[in-house]
Amino acid sequence: MTIYESDLPGVGKKFEVELDDGSRLVIVTHNTGKREVYMKASADADGDKLFEASDRLARKIGTILEGAYFQPVQTEQVETMLSDETYLEWYGVTENAEIAGQSLAKARVRERTGVSIVAIQRGDELISPPTPETVLEVGDTLVVIGDREDCLEFEALLGDDHRA
Amino acid sequence: MAAESTALIDLGVLFAAVAIAGLVAQRINQSVIPFYILVGMVLGEYVLGRLDFPALLGTELVPHGSELALLETEFIYLGAEIGIVLLLFFLGLEFNLDRLIAARDRIGKAGTWDLGINFGLGFVLGWAIFGSFLPAFLTGGIVYISSSAIITKSLIDLGWIANDEAEPMLGTLVYEDLFIAVYLSIATALVFGGGDVVEAVGQIGVAIGFILVLLLLVYLGTEWFQRALETDSHEFTTLRVLGITVLISGAALSIGVSEAVAAFFVGMAFSATEHVHDLENLLEPLRDTFAAIFFFWIGLVTDPSLFPGVAGLIVAAVAVTTPTKLVSGYLGGRIYDLDERRSVRVGLGMTVRGEFSLIIASVALAGAGAGLAQGTAEEIYAFAVGYVLFMSLLGTTLMQYSDRIESVVVPKLERVSAPTPQPIDD
Numbered sequence: 001m002t003i004y005e006s007d008l009p010g011v012g013k014k015f016e017v018e019l020d021d022g023s024r025l026v027i028v029t030h031n032t033g034k035r036e037v038y039m040k041a042s043a044d045a046d047g048d049k050l051f052e053a054s055d056r057l058a059r060k061i062g063t064i065l066e067g068a069y070f071q072p073v074q075t076e077q078v079e080t081m082l083s084d085e086t087y088l089e090w091y092g093v094t095e096n097a098e099i100a101g102q103s104l105a106k107a108r109v110r111e112r113t114g115v116s117i118v119a120i121q122r123g124d125e126l127i128s129p130p131t132p133e134t135v136l137e138v139g140d141t142l143v144v145i146g147d148r149e150d151c152l153e154f155e156a157l158l159g160d161d162h163r164a
Numbered sequence: 165m166a167a168e169s170t171a172l173i174d175l176g177v178l179f180a181a182v183a184i185a186g187l188v189a190q191r192i193n194q195s196v197i198p199f200y201i202l203v204g205m206v207l208g209e210y211v212l213g214r215l216d217f218p219a220l221l222g223t224e225l226v227p228h229g230s231e232l233a234l235l236e237t238e239f240i241y242l243g244a245e246i247g248i249v250l251l252l253f254f255l256g257l258e259f260n261l262d263r264l265i266a267a268r269d270r271i272g273k274a275g276t277w278d279l280g281i282n283f284g285l286g287f288v289l290g291w292a293i294f295g296s297f298l299p300a301f302l303t304g305g306i307v308y309i310s311s312s313a314i315i316t317k318s319l320i321d322l323g324w325i326a327n328d329e330a331e332p333m334l335g336t337l338v339y340e341d342l343f344i345a346v347y348l349s350i351a352t353a354l355v356f357g358g359g360d361v362v363e364a365v366g367q368i369g370v371a372i373g374f375i376l377v378l379l380l381l382v383y384l385g386t387e388w389f390q391r392a393l394e395t396d397s398h399e400f401t402t403l404r405v406l407g408i409t410v411l412i413s414g415a416a417l418s419i420g421v422s423e424a425v426a427a428f429f430v431g432m433a434f435s436a437t438e439h440v441h442d443l444e445n446l447l448e449p450l451r452d453t454f455a456a457i458f459f460f461w462i463g464l465v466t467d468p469s470l471f472p473g474v475a476g477l478i479v480a481a482v483a484v485t486t487p488t489k490l491v492s493g494y495l496g497g498r499i500y501d502l503d504e505r506r507s508v509r510v511g512l513g514m515t516v517r518g519e520f521s522l523i524i525a526s527v528a529l530a531g532a533g534a535g536l537a538q539g540t541a542e543e544i545y546a547f548a549v550g551y552v553l554f555m556s557l558l559g560t561t562l563m564q565y566s567d568r569i570e571s572v573v574v575p576k577l578e579r580v581s582a583p584t585p586q587p588i589d590d
Contacts, residue, residue, distance in 0.1 A: 006331060007267075008325065008330060008331070008334055009258060009259070009263060009334045009335065009337070009338045010312065010316050010334060010337070010338075011316060011319070011320065011325060011330075011334065014325070014326065014330070028325055028326055031258070031440075031444055032444065032445065033441075036320075036325070036326070038323065038326035040326070044503065046323075046327055047323060047327055048323075049323050049326070
């Protein structure tokens with residue numbers, strides 16, 4: 001997965017994302033916040049404009065692409081890299097998770113794994129930030145921040161240790 | 165020059181005229197700048213002011229054109245001045261020294277070719293026609309500098325912004341913009357220096373001193389510029405930026421340093437703060453409003469009857485400097501490792517000249533009777549306006565029809581750059 005980034009002085013920034021079939025998706029982010037999305041059949045082809053979107057709409061589209069609304073994939077595969085080594089990940093609490101039913105203070109997640117739970121999604125409700133008294137329930141979606149190692153340890157704690 | 169006051173109705177006519185001119189330009193898919201200039205010319209004292217309607221129509225019911233024509237009043241002149249200041253302020257705001265340094269190899273090479281070929285030949289042309297240094301120096305600048313505003317807008321409109329040709333074009337424009345900041349300060353000093361070498365050197369010294377102070381301000385003052393705009397109110401932000409920028413530009417002008425250059429450096433100082441995006445969003449309509457007044461004013465003080473006198477110069481400049489930009493743009497594209505087709509596109513786009521050539525022209529006009537003879541200044545000015553009118557339309561048209569041009573030119577270039585192994589006898 002190669003992404004080329006280049007500056008467009010006076011306009012903004014350009015990102016080229018290489019897709020699997022060799023075509024390229026070009027995203028131009030204007031200084032004004034507007035995004036323009038182009039498609040190139042190959043690296044040398046001219047870009048065909050697909051659509052443009054305002055800053056707000058672009059962020060909305062981005063979260064849909066990120067899988068924030070509907071995740072047919074396994075939750076532990078959803079990840080957002082915040083920097084080189086820090087990930088923002090979503091995990092579901094299943095029945096075989098050791099920490100289900102415990103409060104955060106009792107579960108001692110940070111001491112044991114190093115990740116921080118920044119928010120808990122429970123049905124339509126979002127608990128952010130969770131307090132030490134917050135109890136983790138089966139079916140919760142946990143939004144956590146941590147490095148690759150910490151996230152793997154946390155997965156083990158949740159009982160999904162097939163990737164660890 | 166400017167003497168009378170502006171009635172509100174005159175300003176109303178001005179804005180209505182540029183609004184209609186913009187509409188027309190948009191309809192026929194052309195850049196707005198030449199249309200703003202033309203409408204200013206038509207409504208000014210040199211066209212409308214010379215139309216003797218009563219004699220033409222044989223009725224006394226219609227007033228003489230001179231009663232209807234817009235004059236170059238103090239307000240319009242100052243509005244144009246603010247337009248220049250804001251144009252250059254934005255240039256500084258979007259100018260990023262770190263970016264330039266990061267891409268210095270390519271931008272430096274492409275930009276130096278561009279400068280050498282175009283400024284060089286422009287200077288030679290100016291020397292051949294006027295026979296002295298200062299007019300040649302001004303002619304060189306007028307034909308060298310491409311139009312950042314028109315090229316950037318055309319890139320976005322045509323969708324080229326997503327392609328590889330955008331980088332050498334925008335990179336070369338960054339080089340040109342930096343050069344023009346230095347060039348304008350020297351040109352202003354020379355033009356106001358009264359032609360006297362000692363005085364000119366003194367003026368250049370003052371200009372360089374002022375620029376050094378501004379650079380120091382840019383370098384050390386980021387913190388202060390950052391704090392100066394710490395407010396949630398759009399109103400306060402706008403007023404503070406104008407207060408700082410217009411005041412510094414005005415101070416520069418009052419000691420004989422180019423106000424445009426001062427505005428450029430103030431913009432650069434703000435470019436290092438976190439307010440860049442806010443400033444761009446807030447001031448863009450303001451810049452466009454005053455820039456429209458500037459282009460209108462350019463037309464207003466242009467006497468079209470001078471065009472025949474400089475027609476030869478305009479034709480010569482178009483004939484020489486269209487190919488030079490095609491060549492330097494093509495080379496720039498090759499420096500960025502683009503193929504023939506995209507390099508040709510870079511050349512086509514770079515032929516567009518616009519706002520900065522006109523700013524140089526206004527410097528020449530302001531120096532009439534000081535560093536330049538009145539007649540020479542008017543000639544250079546008329547030449548620049550005619551040249552920009554032509555080159556802005558030609559350049560945008562070349563970009564629009566690039567497909568057809570490419571299909572003719574590119575195969576030939578490919579044959580030259582990749583000769584077939586077998587010698588062909590024909």
